[in-house]
Amino acid sequence: MKILVIEDEKELQQNIVDSLTKEHFVIETASDFRTASEKLDLYQYDCILLDIMLPQGNGLTLLEELKKQGKAGNVIIISAKDSLDDKLKGLELGADDYLTKPFHLAELTARVKAVLRRNLLDGKNxxxxxxxxxxxxxxxxxxxxxxxxxxxxxxxxxxxxxxxxxxxxxxxxxxxxxxxxxxxxxxxxxxxxxxxxxxxxxxxxxxxxxxxxxxxxxxxxxxxx
Amino acid sequence: MKLANKSLLYLSVSLFVIIGLWSVVFYFNIQYEIKESVDEGLENYKRQIIYRAEKDPSILDKTNFEEGFFAFKPLSAKEALHFKDRYLDTFMYMQDADDTELELEPVRMLTTAFESNGRFYQLKIINSMVEEDDLVGELLEEALALYFILMASIILINNVVLQRVWKPFYSFLHQLKKYRIGHTEEFPTVNTHTKEFVALQKAVHTLLEQNNKTYEQQKKFIGNASHELQTPLAIMTNKLELLLENSSLQPNQAESIAEIMQLVDRLVRLNKSLLLLSKIENKQFLNNQTVSVNEIVRQNLSDLEELAEYKNITISVIENTELTFFMDHAMANIIIGNLIRNALFHNVTNGNISITLYENQLEIRNSGKPEALLSEKIFSRFYKSEPNSAGIGLGLAIIKAICELYAISIEYHFEKQQHLFRLRFK
Missing domain, CATH: 1.10.10.10 (Winged helix-like DNA-binding domain superfamily/Winged helix DNA-binding domain)
Structure with missing residues (x-):
């Protein structure tokens, strides 16, 4: 299972990586818009954690790109901005979930697994x-x-x-x-x-x-x- | 005291003094004029009498005023030569048209001397004078009449003119009274070119602009500050969670970390609440739609079913009507959900909750502590009825803020040993 963490706050990114590593996932990271965009173009991910406020651009733009490629379904938006507009827009663009900072690692794990299960569903749940x-x-x-x-x-x-x-x-x-x-x-x-x-x-x-x-x-x- | 009445009071006092002084001066002037005119008449009489005495010396025998207004008295030549005309105010018994008997009346008397056929005489001529008390009385009446007419006209002018002049001011004042910072869009305006009022409007506008700015800044500050705190709080929470999973920790170290975590949790909740409050005040939530209060009540009760069972609390719902309101669904859920949760958490074991829906009204009653809460304080921020509770004291403040946003009235009562929260949807 490969997960991309797009988060500009280094410490928070590290926490997420540490926590998800314990679940034996393969993690890659991106700290800014350009890196994230490049990685999304080059590789396939099973789940993408996406911060909306990024240096050099807005996470929602990345989401729009993913939607065009039909890959928006495994995105979990992570944002400090608990604004309804962003939430609605994000979910409209096909994001699977929306998590507001601060969140518990247990909640993150549960949500990531929910996304992964949904996309790998083989009849039984x-x-x-x-x-x-x-x-x-x-x-x-x-x-x-x-x-x-x-x-x-x-x-x-x-x-x-x-x-x-x-x-x-x-x-x-x-x-x-x-x-x-x-x-x-x-x-x-x-x-x-x-x-x-x-x-x-x-x-x-x-x-x-x-x-x-x-x-x-x-x-x-x-x-x- | 109204401004018009105040100026009226000052005017009435000063006019009273002015008219009083004027009356005194007028009185003396009039008296002087009367005397002057009487004296001229006496002088004229004098010449006529002397002329008559030349022709008819018999009148020289009149030595008192019995039947006339003059009297003679022989004088020696020496006395007569040194005599000078004298005017004198004196009194005499006379009967005026308005008197029933003789009365002392004021008279003006001219005493003079003249020579007739080589003999010298003294001549006294009198003329009745205006009675002083009559004059004073008359004058007083006139002065008072003048005073009252003046006052009446001033009041009339005040009412008509001043009211018209001050009308823009009162309308301005009315607008200002209704003005609420952060709520009223338009500044109060004064509809006139009167310089003072225009200046007042300018000063008020400057003041309001500054206040609005401060208010906006304060609102933004709380929002921004709590927003900025979110990321550090998120990092702290997650770091502590990771740290606690570290198996090399000593139990006492882990306990300390757990304690810190509880405090961080509290900070997170506090921050979330502040952010929510700031959002409500900035009206950032308003995805308004028709919301069914019955539905929200049912949903919340279903969520809390097990919790109610655990505390063995009986919940009864009486839905008299289908209550709907136009507002944001999440906000409606915060109000109703939190009120029901409060009713549950602040309840006693084996207690009860009764929820009643009326037309435009929702009542939540619950058993609990046997004394009333301080209804004037419970809605203020950071107030806790139990100071040691781990709560943050913002729950009811948030509910109140949402209610204010939607003009829903919320009240608390303590009736028949029951705590009652009533929401009125207007």
Missing amino acids: TLEISNLILDLNERTLLINNENVPLNRKEFAILKYFLLNQNRLVTKTALAEHVWGDHIDQSDNFDFIYYQIKNLRKKLQLAAAALEIEAIYGIGYKLVAT
Whole structure:
């Protein structure tokens, strides 16, 4: 899987590269409009992370180019500008997703994987790990081929964890992903704890070969056992 | 006190003094004139009487004023030669047409001396004078009448002329009262060529321009500052996330990093809220459309279902009507979503929430703390009812800002141990 990160902020670019490397993707970078344009002309990418504000040009121009070539579908726009205009324009131009800075790495990973899955879809849409199968279309969980009922939030949480296997998922990232962007997110934390507890219980009862570890009170990590 | 009334007050006092002084001067002038004219008459009488005495010496026997207005008295030659004509104000018993009996009346008396057939006489002639109190009374009446007529005319002129002259001013004032910085497009204008008012307009415009500029700058500053903070915050968050995944960390180091991360999270939320506020104020969101409030309520309740179950909170919704409003969907969702979330988070276990939709009105009631919140403070920025909460105190401020943008009125009440937020969509 080859990903191009077009981001002019060096530090942020490095963070993205570090994080995506952990997921065993092949990463290339571009820090300005010209480099990005050249690379897009020369190579094929499975996913493109695109910052709108670039030195020497606007990311939306690149997106227009990609649209003409029919390659806009695997673009995730990353922008500090949470303006509706840009968002609408970007999505209109065929971008797959729009991520506003600052974002959590877990969210980025989840979105990148969503784009990759969508473009590689071979009929089935499942996340699999050890003895566990999460069917995203049917919205069911099978552990050792037995159905384990989950409520909507539990399903969403598990899906998020599975997209971020072996990675830190902070409570904030989880809350934002599962319950949306609330002004005072911290109110959700008790509830997250409660939901995770229930989820753990269900996984344990069904003898799932994975575990949700707590990480220093800030978040969780899903690991296969 | 109105300007017209104030000038009227000053005018009435000064006119009173002026007319008073004028009356006094006038009184003395008139009196002088009367005396002069009476004296001339007496002088004339004198000559006539002396002439008559030449012809008819018998009248020389009249020694008092019994039946006439003159009297004689023989004088020695020596006395007569040294005599000088004297005019004198005195009083005499007389009966005027308006008197029922004799009264002391003011008279003017000429005392003179003359020689007739070698003998010397003293002659006294009197003429009745205007009664002083009559004169004063009359004059006072006239002066007062003049005063009141003047005042009446001035009031009339004031009302007609001044009102006309000040009309542009009052219209200007009215416009200025309604002027709201950042909201009113046009500056107030004064519709006249009166120099003072034009100068006032100029001064007000300069002031408003400066204020508008400052307001714009402030708005931009908050927006720009929070926008500029986003990238560094993004880098910090992600770096800390990567750092925490580093397996070579000691547990106590990791805990410190986790604490820093929580603080950064708070900064991120604070910054996001400020950015949102600035966007609302800059009206950057307005993708207005007809929005169904019922729909948004249902959507939010569905999202929060598990959370309500977890706290065992009963939620009842009464939809009396299909409530729609013309506004941005995301904004509507922020208001309603946050109000419902607040009702949930600030609730008690086994509590309840009731949401009622009326025509143009949405009410959200919830159980919770048994005391009322400070309704005058809860909507201000950075106010927290619980100072130690991890919240940032901008939730209701944002809701309020959106409500103001769309002229939706929002109120808080504490009724029957229930917290009530009411939105009125006009």
